[in-house]
Amino acid sequence: MIPTYVTGFPRIGKKRELKSALEAFWAHKFPFHEVQNLAKSLRQKHWQYQSNSHINYIACNDFSYYDNMLDTMVMLGAIPKRFCDILDPVERYFAMARGDTTHQAMEMTKWFNTNYHYIVPELSMAMDLHVDISKITNEYVEAKNLGITPKINLIGPLTFLALSTCEGNDNFAYFDAILEAYATVFKQLSALDSHLIIQCDESFLAKTPEPKQLSLLKIAYEKLGHIAPHIDIAVVTYFDHAKEAVEILGNCPIWAIGLDFVYGEENLEALCYIQGKKLIAGLIDGRNVWKNNALKTASLITRIGEVIPKDQLIFSTSCSLLHLPYSIQEETKLDTCIKEKLSFAVEKLHELSELSHFFEAPIAYSEPVCTQPSSTSKPKLTHYTRSAYKTRESLQTKVLNLPLFPTTTIGSFPQTKEIRSLRSAFKRGELSAEAYEKAIQNAIKACVAFQEEIGLDVLVHGEFERNDMVEYFGEQLEGFAFSENGWVQSYGSRCVKPPLLYGSVSRKHPMTVEWITYAQSLSDKPMKGMLTGPVTILNWSFVRDDIPKSEVAYEVAQAIADEIDDLQRHDIKIIQVDEAAFKEGYPLRVEKIKAYEKWAVDSFKMAVNSAWDQTQIHTHMCYSNFNDIIHTIEQMDADVITIETSRSGNKLLKVFQKVGYKAQIGPGVYDIHSPRVPSVEEMREQIEAFLHVLPKEQLWINPDCGLKTRGQEEVKASLKNMIEAVHSFR
Ligand code: GLN
Ligand code: ZN
Numbered sequence: 001m002i003p004t005y006v007t008g009f010p011r012i013g014k015k016r017e018l019k020s021a022l023e024a025f026w027a028h029k030f031p032f033h034e035v036q037n038l039a040k041s042l043r044q045k046h047w048q049y050q051s052n053s054h055i056n057y058i059a060c061n062d063f064s065y066y067d068n069m070l071d072t073m074v075m076l077g078a079i080p081k082r083f084c085d086i087l088d089p090v091e092r093y094f095a096m097a098r099g100d101t102t103h104q105a106m107e108m109t110k111w112f113n114t115n116y117h118y119i120v121p122e123l124s125m126a127m128d129l130h131v132d133i134s135k136i137t138n139e140y141v142e143a144k145n146l147g148i149t150p151k152i153n154l155i156g157p158l159t160f161l162a163l164s165t166c167e168g169n170d171n172f173a174y175f176d177a178i179l180e181a182y183a184t185v186f187k188q189l190s191a192l193d194s195h196l197i198i199q200c201d202e203s204f205l206a207k208t209p210e211p212k213q214l215s216l217l218k219i220a221y222e223k224l225g226h227i228a229p230h231i232d233i234a235v236v237t238y239f240d241h242a243k244e245a246v247e248i249l250g251n252c253p254i255w256a257i258g259l260d261f262v263y264g265e266e267n268l269e270a271l272c273y274i275q276g277k278k279l280i281a282g283l284i285d286g287r288n289v290w291k292n293n294a295l296k297t298a299s300l301i302t303r304i305g306e307v308i309p310k311d312q313l314i315f316s317t318s319c320s321l322l323h324l325p326y327s328i329q330e331e332t333k334l335d336t337c338i339k340e341k342l343s344f345a346v347e348k349l350h351e352l353s354e355l356s357h358f359f360e361a362p363i364a365y366s367e368p369v370c371t372q373p374s375s376t377s378k379p380k381l382t383h384y385t386r387s388a389y390k391t392r393e394s395l396q397t398k399v400l401n402l403p404l405f406p407t408t409t410i411g412s413f414p415q416t417k418e419i420r421s422l423r424s425a426f427k428r429g430e431l432s433a434e435a436y437e438k439a440i441q442n443a444i445k446a447c448v449a450f451q452e453e454i455g456l457d458v459l460v461h462g463e464f465e466r467n468d469m470v471e472y473f474g475e476q477l478e479g480f481a482f483s484e485n486g487w488v489q490s491y492g493s494r495c496v497k498p499p500l501l502y503g504s505v506s507r508k509h510p511m512t513v514e515w516i517t518y519a520q521s522l523s524d525k526p527m528k529g530m531l532t533g534p535v536t537i538l539n540w541s542f543v544r545d546d547i548p549k550s551e552v553a554y555e556v557a558q559a560i561a562d563e564i565d566d567l568q569r570h571d572i573k574i575i576q577v578d579e580a581a582f583k584e585g586y587p588l589r590v591e592k593i594k595a596y597e598k599w600a601v602d603s604f605k606m607a608v609n610s611a612w613d614q615t616q617i618h619t620h621m622c623y624s625n626f627n628d629i630i631h632t633i634e635q636m637d638a639d640v641i642t643i644e645t646s647r648s649g650n651k652l653l654k655v656f657q658k659v660g661y662k663a664q665i666g667p668g669v670y671d672i673h674s675p676r677v678p679s680v681e682e683m684r685e686q687i688e689a690f691l692h693v694l695p696k697e698q699l700w701i702n703p704d705c706g707l708k709t710r711g712q713e714e715v716k717a718s719l720k721n722m723i724e725a726v727h728s729f730r
Pocket of ligand 1: 412580707
């Protein structure tokens with residue numbers, strides 16, 4: 001039998017118990033020792049699931065009250081100076097994560113290409129590193145008391161360093177100090193038991209590491225590998241292949257190398273470098289919800305087995321199961337045809353454990369009872385029929401007749417408590433369709449009236465009918481399903497419930513036409529139709545993996561194209577196709593970027609291909625740095641792009657000038673992420689700065705993202721100021 005290994009397990013709780021406990025604690029309604037008790041019982045349950053599935057290597061220290069990177073800072077004593085005045089460790093921990101009245105929270109960003117966010121370490125030379133392994137010790141002893149000898153999960157030193165922001169901007173300058181602290185951690189841990197396994201997550205190795213990083217990798221594991229003979233180190237990578245690193249790790253004094261064969265099949269080419277070490281082969285998909293494809297896994301194992309002897313093999317999940325919901329047992333309403341395709345974290349444990357018999361008994365492969373074919377007429381971008389930008393521009397100018405520096409917003413207006421309860425009452429069936437429609441119409445009416453009153457040029461309906469920009473479309477399209485409890489941790493106590501894109505996607509009926517045409521009927525100004533683009537819909541869903549992602553994207557694109565056509569036939573002249581998640585879908589590996597860009601651009605173009613030349617297509621993206629992807633953005637060929645540059649002034653806009661970008665741009669004159677009202681003067685300065693790099697004819701004036709999370713009063717004041725700022729320029 002081949003031993004089984006689980007990289008890590010979710011921690012928020014099957015019913016998001018940790019979320020409730022933390023939020024009650026933050027609201028001063030629950031003492032911290034109660035949160036600790038709950039955390040302990042969650043850890044027990046999670047270990048129990050794994051031992052019930054006969055998993056051989058089970059982790060401790062994969063638990064966290066907020067985030068594992070933050071835990072690592074605490075373990076190393078890498079506490080930024082500005083938090084050192086807080087003496088209570090619990091208070092300090094959450095102040096670092098969330099800020100408090102006197103401390104600004106630390107920055108948070110996406111964990112590689114997942115939707116999990118970690119706290120970004122801030123290293124400075126003055127930092128006095130002080131190792132503290134108490135969290136690990138507690139969890140280790142807890143597991144031992146349950147009869148489980150766990151491995152210890154750590155973020156590896158190189159990954160910790162690579163993901164930190166460092167004073168002086170030279171991360172390598174901190175290498176010695178960080179490595180020394182890790183060495184101390186290892187020394188202290190060595191007293192815990194007579195034999196220990198320490199897992200070091202070196203996930204940055206999947207991101208095309210630089211030669212310098214690879215040489216430090218060698219130095220790091222040479223050192224850590226020699227700390228104590230009874231410590232076995234497993235260096236684990238995931239989310240893509242880590243070919244360059246394998247050769248180096250193969251020569252380090254470590255016990256095992258963990259490689260992801262689901263998202264990094266190229267790892268097969270590096271097997272010859274594993275030397276005599278254990279190979280932790282990531283075979284069960286840790287980030288998607290579908291049942292394992294046994295045939296594919298069997299072929300992978302066979303190929304691995306040709307190079308690696310059986311007694312060196314360990315089978316594992318492709319990455320931590322953190323990125324998955326708990327269990328399909330929690331789903332009572334899903335169609336059986338969908339349910340039978342699914343496997344969440346707990347089910348993945350069973351799938352993994354079944355693999356352990358691979359060499360004695362071949363894996364049973366049964367065709368699912370309900371198969372979902374992809375559409376027979378495969379959509380493809382064959383002819384892109386929109387005319388050249390200049391032609392479209394002159395037609396649009398005639399039709400729209402907008403002033404210089406046209407003003408608009410990104411789509412959503414504040415979602416008040418009343419709006420939210422309206423939607424949920426309707427969903428629960430407590431509100432009739434007529435009453436709901438009337439109420440949303442009233443919200444639209446008020447929103448349009450306000451925009452007219454302050455003199456915006458291109459109006460929006462406000463998105464009051466939407467809970468979420470992907471869910472709204474998923475709910476109306478064929479091919480999507482929604483779980484009841486499929487929560488996945490996004491950051492801290494926050495979770496998201498991604499739609500399940502399980503089947504062939506198509507549009508059953510118009511999705512937005514009614515709301516948009518209603519809004520348009522209230523005003524003579526152009527009303528902007530508001531859609532979510534195919535790439536964003538895919539990146540924020542669990543997408544079927546039985547056909548290529550590009551094919552799924554084209555199906556979604558076709559549905560959006562149909563909607564665009566409907567809108568323009570109803571006299572909507574401007575349509576925005578949001579691609580908020582376009583950039584986060586980029587692959588980690590440089591060599592895979594081209595293929596992604598190809599289907600991402602093609603599916604966007606396919607979505608907007610139905611637009612007549614005089615229909616103005618906008619897109620919106622939630623980031624600012626376009627340096628690497630400017631040519632891809634050009635290829636998308638939108639008439640107007642609105643982006644999030646408000647925090648960086650015109651610095652990041654220069655690239656549009658540099659490449660001679662022809663279309664129109666709304667760079668975002670103020671930051672909607674902070675609750676303050678920007679002054680007229682401030683926005684004037686911002687517009688002034690934009691004009692240094694962009695011709696006035698190309699410039700749109702708008703906030704930098706949707707206003708949904710903001711308060712009504714501040715939004716009104718901010719937009720009024722924005723309009724006033726524009727007037728002086730006209
Ligand atoms: N139209 C969406 C909104 O305004 C865009 C959201 C986003 O960029 N994330 O809410
Ligand atoms: Zn945005």
